[in-house]
Amino acid sequence: MVARLAPRWCLRALRSPLQVIGFPSLQLHMSGIAMRASQEDFENALNQVKLLKKDPGNEVKLKLYALYKQATEGPCNMPKPGVFDFINKAKWDAWDALGNLPKETARQNYVDLVSSLSSSSESSNQVQPGTDRKQQEYENLVVTSEDGITKITLNRPTKKNAINTQMYQEIILALKAASNDDSILTVVTGNGDYYCSGNDLTNFMDIPPGGVEEKAKQSAVLLRDFVGSFIDFPKPLIAVVNGPAMGISVTILGLFDAVYASDRATEMLIFGKKLTAGEACAQGLVTEVFPDSTFQKEVWTRLKAYSKLPKNAMKISKQVIRNMEKEKLHAVNAEESSVLQERCLSDECINAAVNFLSKRAKL
Numbered sequence: 417m418v419a420r421l422a423p424r425w426c427l428r429a430l431r432s433p434l435q436v437i438g439f440p441s442l443q444l445h446m447s448g449i450a451m452r453a454s455q456e457d458f459e460n461a462l463n464q465v466k467l468l469k470k471d472p473g474n475e476v477k478l479k480l481y482a483l484y485k486q487a488t489e490g491p492c493n494m495p496k497p498g499v500f501d502f503i504n505k506a507k508w509d510a511w512d513a514l515g516n517l518p519k520e521t522a523r524q525n526y527v528d529l530v531s532s533l534s535s536s537s538e539s540s541n542q543v544q545p546g547t548d549r550k551q552q553e554y555e556n557l558v559v560t561s562e563d564g565i566t567k568i569t570l571n572r573p574t575k576k577n578a579i580n581t582q583m584y585q586e587i588i589l590a591l592k593a594a595s596n597d598d599s600i601l602t603v604v605t606g607n608g609d610y611y612c613s614g615n616d617l618t619n620f621m622d623i624p625p626g627g628v629e630e631k632a633k634q635s636a637v638l639l640r641d642f643v644g645s646f647i648d649f650p651k652p653l654i655a656v657v658n659g660p661a662m663g664i665s666v667t668i669l670g671l672f673d674a675v676y677a678s679d680r681a682t683e684m685l686i687f688g689k690k691l692t693a694g695e696a697c698a699q700g701l702v703t704e705v706f707p708d709s710t711f712q713k714e715v716w717t718r719l720k721a722y723s724k725l726p727k728n729a730m731k732i733s734k735q736v737i738r739n740m741e742k743e744k745l746h747a748v749n750a751e752e753s754s755v756l757q758e759r760c761l762s763d764e765c766i767n768a769a770v771n772f773l774s775k776r777a778k779l
C-alpha cells in the first residue's frame with residue numbers, strides 16, 4: 417500500500433535510515449490518531465505530502481516531522497539521543513526547538529508548510545527551456561542542447577543548488593553524455609540566484625547500514641568519480657557562474673577551460689574566505705568578470721561565437737593542453753578523496769554539519 421501511494425522520493429527515503437523523517441503522515445495513519453479542530457485541513461495536508469513530486473529535502477522533512485509531533489503529541493517529551501545518533505538527534509533537535517508551541521499553531525504551521533511546498537513543487541522546474549532541445553530527464557539538473565552547446569544547469573534553486581548525492585551522480589552522467597554528444601562546447605551554470613552552495617550538508621546524514629565508516633568510504637568514492645569526470649572531460653568545458661559559488665563548486669573551477677563570472681558572484685568561498693569574482697579573476701580562478709546586468713547576454717553571445725569554431729581543432733587543442741597534467745590531477749584527486757574519507761569522521765566535520773542543520777531545523 418505504501419509502495420503504491422508514495423512518490424519516488426518517499427520510496428527512496430523508506431530504504432534509508434531517514435525514513436522516519438520522511439513519513440510523519442504515514443505514522444499518523446498507522447497510529448490512527450484522531451484530529452479535532454482543523455482536522456480536515458491537517459489531514460488534507462498529510463495526504464498532500466504524499467503527492468509532492470519532488471523530495472523536499474531533509475531540512476523540510478525535519479520541519480514536517482517536528483510540526484507533526486508537536487501537533488499530535490505536544491512539546492518534545494523524548495530523552496535526547498546521543499551525539500552520534502545523527503538522525504534521531506536531528507529529529508529530536510527539530511522537535512525540541514518548537515518549545516511550547518501550541519498544538520493548534522503547530523497544526524496550522526504544518527498545513528501552511530505543505531501548502532507552500534505544493535505550490536513550489538508545481539513550479540519546481542523553473543528553468544525555461546525556450547527553444548532548446550531538452551535531453552534526458554534528471555531530477556536535479558536541466559540539460560539542453562542547442563547551437564552546438566550542451567548546457568548543464570544545476571537546478572535546485574530553493575537549496576541554492578547545493579549538490580546532493582543524487583546530483584553528484586547526475587552530473588557525472590550528464591558529463592558522460594555530453595562528452596559523447598554532437599556538441600562543441602559544454603557549459604555548467606546554475607538556476608536561480610546562486611551558482612552553487614557546494615556540497616549538500618545533509619548528504620552526511622543518510623547513514624547506510626555499514627555505519628559512518630561505510631558512509632565515509634562511499635563519499636570518497638563518489639567524490640573521486642565526480643572530480644574525475646571533470647578531469648577527463650574531453651571537450652571545452654565552460655562555467656557560467658551566475659551568482660555566489662561555494663565549497664566544492666569553487667574548488668573544481670580550475671578544471672574548467674574557461675570560467676565566466678557575474679560580478680554578483682561575490683562569495684567565492686574557499687577556505688572560509690570570501691572572494692569577489694574580481695579577486696578570483698586576479699588569482700586566475702575566473703577567466704573574466706561581466707556586469708550582472710549584461711552577464712547572460714554577453715556570455716552567451718561569446719559562447720555562441722565559440723561554438724562556430726572548428727569542433728575537432730578545439731577538442732584536440734584541449735586534449736593537448738590538458739593531457740599532460742591528467743595523470744597528476746588523478747593522483748591528487750585520489751589523495752584528496754582518501755583524505756576526505758578520514759576527515760568526514762572528524763569532530764570538526766560532524767560539528768559543522770550538525771550546526772548548520774540544527775540552525776535550519778529551528779522554525
Ligand SMILES: CCCCCCCCCC/C=C/CC(=O)SCCNC(=O)CCNC(=O)[C@H](O)C(C)(C)COP(=O)(O)OP(=O)(O)OC[C@H]1O[C@@H](n2cnc3c(N)ncnc32)[C@H](O)[C@@H]1OP(=O)(O)O
Nearest residue numbers: 475574575576578581613614615616617619634635663664
Ligand atoms: C555517499 C555520498 C555522500 C556524498 C558526499 C560527497 C562528499 C563530497 C564533499 C566534498 C567537499 C565539499 C566542500 C563543500 O562544498 S562543504 C559545503 C559548503 N557550503 C556551505 O557551507 C553553504 C551552507 N549554506 C549557507 O551558508 C547558506 O545557506 C547560504 C548558501 C549562504 C545561503 O544563505 P541564505 O540565508 O541566502 O539562504 P538559506 O540559508 O535560507 O538557504 C536556502 C535553503 O538552501 C539550503 N541550503 C543552502 N546551502 C546548502 C547546503 N550547502 N547544503 C544543504 N542545504 C543548503 C538551506 O538549508 C535552505 O533550505 P531550507 O529553506 O529548507 O531551510
